[in-house]
Amino acid sequence: MRDISMERVNKTREAILDIIKSPVLTHEQKLTNLAGQADSLMEVLELPEGLDELLNVDIDRQCICDLSEGHAPVRPRYIAPDYAKFMKEGCAFLQLPAPTDLYEALNSLLIFYKHVPSVTNYPVYVGQLDELLEPFIDTVDEVQAKKLLRMFMIHVDRTVLDSFSHANIGPKPTKAGRLLLEVETELEHAVPNLTLKYEEGVTEDDFMLKAIECALHSAKPSFANHKMFKSELTENYVIASCYNGLPLGGGSYTLCRLILGNIAKRAQSIQDFKERELPYVLNIMARYMDARVRFEVEESGFFEHHFLVKEGFIRRERFTAMFGLVGLADCVNLLLKKEGKTGRFGHDEYANTLGVEIMNIINDFNNSHEAPYCEVSGGHYLLHAQVGLAEDQHVTPGTRIPIGEEPQELIDHLQVLNRFHKYFPSGTGDIFPIDLTVHRNPEFVLDIIKGAFRQDLRYLSFYSSDSDVIRVTGYLVKRSEMEKLDSGLAVLQNTTGLGLGASKNGHILERKVR
Amino acid sequence: MGPVKAVVNKIIPFSSVDGPGNRTAVFLQGCNIDCKYCHNPETRGMCKNCGLCVEKCPKGALSLEQGRVCFDSGKCVQCDTCIHICPHDSSPRTEELTPEEVSARVRKQIPYIRGISVSGGECMLQPEFLTALFSLVRAEGLTTLIDSNGTIPFWEYPELMEVTDGVMLDIKAFDCREHRHVTGAGNETVLANALWLAEHKKLYEVRAVIVPGLYDTENSIRQIGAYLAPCLAVSPFRVKLIAYRPMGVRREYADQKVPDQEYLNHLAEILRSYGFSEILII
Numbered sequence A: 001m002r003d004i005s006m007e008r009v010n011k012t013r014e015a016i017l018d019i020i021k022s023p024v025l026t027h028e029q030k031l032t033n034l035a036g037q038a039d040s041l042m043e044v045l046e047l048p049e050g051l052d053e054l055l056n057v058d059i060d061r062q063c064i065c066d067l068s069e070g071h072a073p074v075r076p077r078y079i080a081p082d083y084a085k086f087m088k089e090g091c092a093f094l095q096l097p098a099p100t101d102l103y104e105a106l107n108s109l110l111i112f113y114k115h116v117p118s119v120t121n122y123p124v125y126v127g128q129l130d131e132l133l134e135p136f137i138d139t140v141d142e143v144q145a146k147k148l149l150r151m152f153m154i155h156v157d158r159t160v161l162d163s164f165s166h167a168n169i170g171p172k173p174t175k176a177g178r179l180l181l182e183v184e185t186e187l188e189h190a191v192p193n194l195t196l197k198y199e200e201g202v203t204e205d206d207f208m209l210k211a212i213e214c215a216l217h218s219a220k221p222s223f224a225n226h227k228m229f230k231s232e233l234t235e236n237y238v239i240a241s242c243y244n245g246l247p248l249g250g251g252s253y254t255l256c257r258l259i260l261g262n263i264a265k266r267a268q269s270i271q272d273f274k275e276r277e278l279p280y281v282l283n284i285m286a287r288y289m290d291a292r293v294r295f296e297v298e299e300s301g302f303f304e305h306h307f308l309v310k311e312g313f314i315r316r317e318r319f320t321a322m323f324g325l326v327g328l329a330d331c332v333n334l335l336l337k338k339e340g341k342t343g344r345f346g347h348d349e350y351a352n353t354l355g356v357e358i359m360n361i362i363n364d365f366n367n368s369h370e371a372p373y374c375e376v377s378g379g380h381y382l383l384h385a386q387v388g389l390a391e392d393q394h395v396t397p398g399t400r401i402p403i404g405e406e407p408q409e410l411i412d413h414l415q416v417l418n419r420f421h422k423y424f425p426s427g428t429g430d431i432f433p434i435d436l437t438v439h440r441n442p443e444f445v446l447d448i449i450k451g452a453f454r455q456d457l458r459y460l461s462f463y464s465s466d467s468d469v470i471r472v473t474g475y476l477v478k479r480s481e482m483e484k485l486d487s488g489l490a491v492l493q494n495t496t497g498l499g500l501g502a503s504k505n506g507h508i509l510e511r512k513v514r
Numbered sequence B: 001m002g003p004v005k006a007v008v009n010k011i012i013p014f015s016s017v018d019g020p021g022n023r024t025a026v027f028l029q030g031c032n033i034d035c036k037y038c039h040n041p042e043t044r045g046m047c048k049n050c051g052l053c054v055e056k057c058p059k060g061a062l063s064l065e066q067g068r069v070c071f072d073s074g075k076c077v078q079c080d081t082c083i084h085i086c087p088h089d090s091s092p093r094t095e096e097l098t099p100e101e102v103s104a105r106v107r108k109q110i111p112y113i114r115g116i117s118v119s120g121g122e123c124m125l126q127p128e129f130l131t132a133l134f135s136l137v138r139a140e141g142l143t144t145l146i147d148s149n150g151t152i153p154f155w156e157y158p159e160l161m162e163v164t165d166g167v168m169l170d171i172k173a174f175d176c177r178e179h180r181h182v183t184g185a186g187n188e189t190v191l192a193n194a195l196w197l198a199e200h201k202k203l204y205e206v207r208a209v210i211v212p213g214l215y216d217t218e219n220s221i222r223q224i225g226a227y228l229a230p231c232l233a234v235s236p237f238r239v240k241l242i243a244y245r246p247m248g249v250r251r252e253y254a255d256q257k258v259p260d261q262e263y264l265n266h267l268a269e270i271l272r273s274y275g276f277s278e279i280l281i282i
């Protein structure tokens, strides 16, 4: 462990006092932030040379960002337990036998959730709920089943205080899945996030239409291209947190992101960017991630001691890590400007082609970098189009087209996206607010999803332009809760604050309505 | 004979309101009747190249070249000044296109769309063009719908009907005199078309724009219900009740009363009592 300066200690103490006194943080939010401050005093990782000037600098020059994971990772960032095993066998550590009916199944899950760690301290994955509950759904009559599911979802919304938490359903229609959609349509909750794994020919149209109606009410589910994900991660994958594709029974050790727009600032020209600056930063970020992964596996003790590992709900061999990026659009636009060209990403063919060339460089680098302890993903990290942070200003999420610059026609928008989604097995996605009139024609959305997934788009979200629940970047918040927080009142869910930041800095309320 | 061209007012790549699912909507220029509440009057007439709009365009997107008005889409900001000023209910932003050219523009939307819908103006004024266009897009696996005011007899165009999946038919008033009051034309052909299309399983949707005060809307809906109810046994079709809204309507006609939701529900109830089940209110 390396020493740190007294100046840094005192700065941290001031930050701690601010947290303690904060009028807008709930008690739980304070504890999480206090823990983060304590962790920030640690210096135990073997950091690559050159990292400091890329990571610990002003936000407009930062090229690598570790998304507040802390200096001494005490657990993997994202954990996706094998809940099916828990339903079948129960859990010795939690002293829970296998459930025998719907009451027990839901009760057991709620208990289990409170013991699944993550970077947010809340479970980022709460299970493939339709498959988990289908065996129990007929142990009570349908009215009761719906009521129980309703109470279960309310419980999750009020205790898992973070919409980076994600439930999955599909691709096959089930009774449990249908009831869950009905409940979610009525509740209009922000938590948990919900994804329907869709595969044409497997997921029936009427089930999809129900899901789309639900999405137009409560901004969820989102739709994942099941065929694409399973070709990359096998059937045993989950969608967790925002939209992250990860191995079931494992997860992601860490997620760091490249801020491509700021890397472009370092470059003299497109050629300089491609040949010098980008490879330089790629290399440092990869080695930084290697150090984080090694510490978690070799030193933190998590994989030796946690009951999730001991009882086989997760296995070290099922973990990988996410090599993230933001700001492809910012990067392309800046590079073109540096060369005296006027094109914009999302609109001009050569700008989009430059985007593809940059993605190919990143992809090739990742495929040649030997990542430690990532057997499940072939010894490499998985690329991830990160959705941004509330503090981000002038940073466009992943490979998205900036809000306010979306092509006039949705078809042109989609034709840009389908060049980029394929690079990101651990997640990317685009979001479309939809005009109210579509409520009377949900098949309009269905046709777009079908077309998109035939064109190798990976993940799409829709919400109605007038609904209370809206999708910020990947997660959900309620407009009404943001307004409360903005007027100085404390609110229950952590992500409300992030949403408010994003609506002010990221203009998420100004997306082009389709 | 040269290629059958049509003057195209605009093409909407993704439309959620012109038939089932996602469709590309094509609007042809020119209409044979004159509805008082017309929501896109700029599709009614043919451009006379009078040049009036050219001077009024704030962006210099329009010019007169050899007596014809030319449009530069790169400069246009969609302010709609030109169509508001045009004394001939036309638009300088139209294009003359062949069926092949239109179908090429449609192809771009595959696989996101399930079909196309052609509207107007009145697209049945150009049946040869429609037949050619529909044959082309059908070969691409798309479905084809016509949106029509029903004043032109469909039974006279068997080749077109062969490549048409369905028709969305306006019944702008059931009573012939009222129809004339609303549109300037009688409705004998419209009503005959409704029966003929239903009988030949080509009636996808019947549409009624509800403008209380302009005509007796309740009575009209009642009579449409009674007249068409027997057809439901042949093949089901849906009815769309469209609430009048003043957007886009010519100034002299824009002060009609907007119906409230309660009244629209009441009209839907009347249709239900005749056995109609699929009724959309928009």
Ligand code: SF4
Pocket (backbone or CB within 6 Å): B046, B047, B048, B049, B050, B051, B052, B053, B054, B069, B085, B086, B087, B088, B089, B090, B091, B092
């Ligand atoms: S669009 Fe109208 S105003 Fe313009 S040239 Fe044609 S007829 Fe004249």
Ligand code: SF4
Pocket (backbone or CB within 6 Å): B056, B057, B058, B059, B060, B061, B062, B075, B076, B077, B078, B079, B080, B081, B082, B083, B093
């Ligand atoms: S809408 Fe008409 S008047 Fe307005 S900029 Fe375009 S061409 Fe000119």
